[in-house]
Amino acid sequence: MADLDDVKEGKDFGLDTPVDVKAFGLRGSNALDWGMQDRLARIFQEKSGNTVMLAFDHGYFQGPATGLERLDLTIRPLVPYTDVMMCTRGGLRATMPADSRKPVVLRCSGGMSVLTELSNELVAVDIEDALRLNASAITTNVYVGAEYEHKSLSNLVKLIDTGNRYGVPTMAVTGVGKDMARDARYFGLASRISAELGAHIVKTYFVEEGFEKVVAGCPVPIVIAGGKKLPEIDALTMAYKAIDQGASGVDMGRNIFQSDSPVGMIKAVRAVVHDGETPEKALQIYEDEKARALSPA
Ligand code: R5P
Numbered sequence: 001m002a003d004l005d006d007v008k009e010g011k012d013f014g015l016d017t018p019v020d021v022k023a024f025g026l027r028g029s030n031a032l033d034w035g036m037q038d039r040l041a042r043i044f045q046e047k048s049g050n051t052v053m054l055a056f057d058h059g060y061f062q063g064p065a066t067g068l069e070r071l072d073l074t075i076r077p078l079v080p081y082t083d084v085m086m087c088t089r090g091g092l093r094a095t096m097p098a099d100s101r102k103p104v105v106l107r108c109s110g111g112m113s114v115l116t117e118l119s120n121e122l123v124a125v126d127i128e129d130a131l132r133l134n135a136s137a138i139t140t141n142v143y144v145g146a147e148y149e150h151k152s153l154s155n156l157v158k159l160i161d162t163g164n165r166y167g168v169p170t171m172a173v174t175g176v177g178k179d180m181a182r183d184a185r186y187f188g189l190a191s192r193i194s195a196e197l198g199a200h201i202v203k204t205y206f207v208e209e210g211f212e213k214v215v216a217g218c219p220v221p222i223v224i225a226g227g228k229k230l231p232e233i234d235a236l237t238m239a240y241k242a243i244d245q246g247a248s249g250v251d252m253g254r255n256i257f258q259s260d261s262p263v264g265m266i267k268a269v270r271a272v273v274h275d276g277e278t279p280e281k282a283l284q285i286y287e288d289e290k291a292r293a294l295s296p297a
Contacts, residue, residue: 025049027248028220029200035167039136040200042103043084044221044248048274051223054082054266055253057107059091060124062114067257071095074257081266086251089125089133103136105171105251109155118175119143123155127162137201138163141175144190153197160198169200173225176205184210191218203251206242215246226252232265232286236279239272249273264289 024030024037026044044051056075058065067074072095079085079100085092086105110124121141130138138159143152152175160170172194176182184207191202195218204214206224215222224242226235235255242250250273259265264286271277271285 026221028195032169032200033167036164036169036200039103039167040169042136043105043201045083045274049248050243050273051083051249052266052270052273053084053086053105053223053249053251054078054256055086055225055251056091056257057087058253060088060107060110061112061118067254067262074262078256078262078266081263081270083249084136084251086139086253089129092133104133105137105139106130106133106135107140108138108159109140109152117147119146119148119152121148121152121155123158127166127168130163130168131166135168137169137171139171139173139203141173142190142194143175143180144193145180145186146175153193156194156199157197164198170198171201171203171223172197172199174202174204183207184214188214188217191222194218195220201248206238206247208241211242211247212245221248223247223249223251226250226255229254229258232259232268233279233283235265236268236272236282236286239269240277240279240282243273243276259286261286261290261293263293 026040029037029040056068056071059068071091079102082102084103084105085096088107092104108123108125108130109121111122112118112120140155140159141152142156143149156172163170174187174190182205187204187207191204191214194202199220201221202218203223203225205227224247239250250269252269256262256265267289268282268286271282
């Protein structure tokens, strides 16, 4: 029963102090509902405004690719160092700890493979299951200019509309098919289309020429994929340039889990993304961690 004993009337309403309205600082997200902002705030860290997502969803069309043969052995040890786990529901449920407190960006598309046409995806997770997994965002690829452009955009719209119903943001991934251009014009087009359709985050690729314009033309935060494995200094330089030109973080996979020191590499990427360290200083973090792991206890 509610307790009615000694109910005291409020008397200090701070009448001289205007109500403090705290703006939500994330690009393009100020007008979103509370639950949506809460989920985005779990992804983008307060201090830097940026995020380091660890992408290990590749198996959804590549199978057990190098570095992802055993998610429990290779990825689980990296979880403490990432801001976000970006993965499939299968990988998450089967191999990731539920008590890590790390937000999940859930891959919600699939239905094709490396053996078939990549743009022919379908929505492969129901919003109810995404909610059951406490996803902080859901994601699908868009393949602008590809054979199944229309279908991939329609998948994105479907995710955005169902996500909006429950306060779950959607990240659009600008996929590149086998023979598709990888330049600023293409990524600018695909990113902007995704944002205009209502995506809350866009994941795209860094390009040497014109990346600033890709970011400027996209009204929501952009994170970059890492792409194929590069020498560590090159991957760190790419991350540095992307952040310097306005990206809000990385969603990086192979350049972390295929490194000879994945912990060293993710620590180095964090230094670039969150602390603005130069690629050279970040490389030292990677080297130090690698040496530490190799030296006898
Ligand atoms: C495609 O396989 C996935 O969306 C990956 O999450 C994405 O490509 C990022 O991973 P990586 O840094 O390995 O390119």
